Amino acid sequence: MQEFAVILVSTILVNNFxxxxxxxxxxxxxxxxxxxxxxxxxxxxxxxxxxxxxSSYMVNSWILIPLDLEYLKTISFILxxxxxxxxxxxxxxxxxxLLYRVLGVFLPLITTNCAVLGVALQNTAKAHTLAESxxxxxGAAVGFSxxxxxxxxxxxxxxxxxxxxxxxxxxxxxxxxxxxxLAFMGFSGLV
Amino acid sequence: xFEIIAQHPIPAALVALGGLAIIFGAILGFAAVKFKVEGDPxxxxxxxxxxxxxxxxxxxxxxRPYAEAIANGDTINKCPPGGQNTINAIADLLDVExxxxxxxxxxxxxxxxxxxxxxxxxxxxxxxxxxxxxDAILGAAKLMHTVIVSECTGCDLCVEPCPVDCxxxxxxxxxxxxxxxxxxxxxxxxxxxxxxxxxxxxxAKDDDTDHDAKHDGDNGEKxx
Numbered sequence: 001m002q003e004f005a006v007i008l009v010s011t012i013l014v015n016n017f018x019x020x021x022x023x024x025x026x027x028x029x030x031x032x033x034x035x036x037x038x039x040x041x042x043x044x045x046x047x048x049x050x051x052x053x054x055s056s057y058m059v060n061s062w063i064l065i066p067l068d069l070e071y072l073k074t075i076s077f078i079l080x081x082x083x084x085x086x087x088x089x090x091x092x093x094x095x096x097x098l099l100y101r102v103l104g105v106f107l108p109l110i111t112t113n114c115a116v117l118g119v120a121l122q123n124t125a126k127a128h129t130l131a132e133s134x135x136x137x138x139g140a141a142v143g144f145s146x147x148x149x150x151x152x153x154x155x156x157x158x159x160x161x162x163x164x165x166x167x168x169x170x171x172x173x174x175x176x177x178x179x180x181x182l183a184f185m186g187f188s189g190l191v
Numbered sequence: 192x193f194e195i196i197a198q199h200p201i202p203a204a205l206v207a208l209g210g211l212a213i214i215f216g217a218i219l220g221f222a223a224v225k226f227k228v229e230g231d232p233x234x235x236x237x238x239x240x241x242x243x244x245x246x247x248x249x250x251x252x253x254x255r256p257y258a259e260a261i262a263n264g265d266t267i268n269k270c271p272p273g274g275q276n277t278i279n280a281i282a283d284l285l286d287v288e289x290x291x292x293x294x295x296x297x298x299x300x301x302x303x304x305x306x307x308x309x310x311x312x313x314x315x316x317x318x319x320x321x322x323x324x325x326d327a328i329l330g331a332a333k334l335m336h337t338v339i340v341s342e343c344t345g346c347d348l349c350v351e352p353c354p355v356d357c358x359x360x361x362x363x364x365x366x367x368x369x370x371x372x373x374x375x376x377x378x379x380x381x382x383x384x385x386x387x388x389x390x391x392x393x394x395a396k397d398d399d400t401d402h403d404a405k406h407d408g409d410n411g412e413k414x415x
Contacts (some may be wrong), residue, residue, distance in 0.1 A: 036286070072208065078211070079215065
């Protein structure tokens with residue numbers, strides 16, 4: 001039980017995928033201009049990451065390792081991720097057309113979110129079990145959601161703030177992300 | 192089974208990836224049937240917000256084609272009959288900034304109008320019948336035409352084609368059915384309506400006379 005808690009704290013705060021390992025920066029900058037959109041993106045990514053971590057573990061340990069085909073793991077993980085994302089896209093299109101429209105191109109682009117592939121590859125590197133892999137993916141997703149929502153709330157405030165002209169828009173966004181990353185380094189001694 | 196395949200690495204790789212592809216293809220195929228979307232629901236929602244005058248002032252042949260165009264990324268400020276309220280409602284739905292009405296497509300009018308054909312002057316050319324998007328004009332060739340008031344959306348499209356200019360756009364008269372009380376003025380409006388002297392006078396006077404002064408002000412307002 002304790003090791004599960006350690007995995008969660010480690011992935012959410014200490015080794016946060018966005019701010020510490022710098023994975024998944026594209027949606028982090030791309031969909032963070034509005035809080036509502038960011039929450040939708042966070043939900044979709046959480047679903048995809050957890051499911052992809054679980055199914056890539058299954059593919060790796062039940063098909064690739066018995067057949068001695070571990071050199072195929074990158075391409076098969078990409079296949080798994082693409083399928084999960086496509087499934088999520090169909091599900092959202094049916095259940096929430098508005099969210100589907102708002103997320104737009106960023107929904108299929110979860111496929112190329114390197115955090116998703118990063119989670120799958122780190123799972124095999126760290127020799128996690130099925131439960132650990134799923135929890136690792138879920139923790140990574142919660143960490144991603146946390147910083148995405150915090151960042152988008154800040155960007156909503158920044159949009160109306162009196163920012164000097166050369167720093168307006170993406171520039172102040174990058175600076176903010178850098179400061180958040182520095183702040184998250186404070187967690188490094190936690191686990 | 193595994194041993195036989197594992198001894199031949201290349202067929203093993205092909206079988207593994209091919210098998211995965213078939214399984215995932217089956218899952219996606221099932222999902223495509225299960226989560227099939229009938230039409231585009233967002234188009235329905237936009238169409239519902241448009242005024243359904245079918246006037247074509249937006250440049251599309253009706254409200255539904257315009258709704259489809261909006262769903263495909265057209266601007267939302269091309270609907271004069273709907274006016275700013277419709278633009279705000281669609282902007283709210285699509286989660287975008289509300290632009291102001293595009294003057295190119297016509298101006299928003301406050302008064303609802305209906306077409307009226309001066310029947311003495313009508314020559315029965317049927318051109319207005321062809322122009323009407325909602326079939327609100329009755330008549331036949333070389334016979335006088337007339338407008339079904341309850342069907343007319345007031346879109347102006349029949350005025351232009353009439354060769355003898357016998358169509359007027361008349362404001363809809365308010366009857367008992369749609370008459371409403373005027374809203375009472377808000378507190379802010381009441382204060383603004385007060386004469387400036389009254390406000391200064393109430394501030395300057397003592398508490399005892401303050402009430403009376405306000406009362407006078409109110410009376411003066413009512414008299415005015």
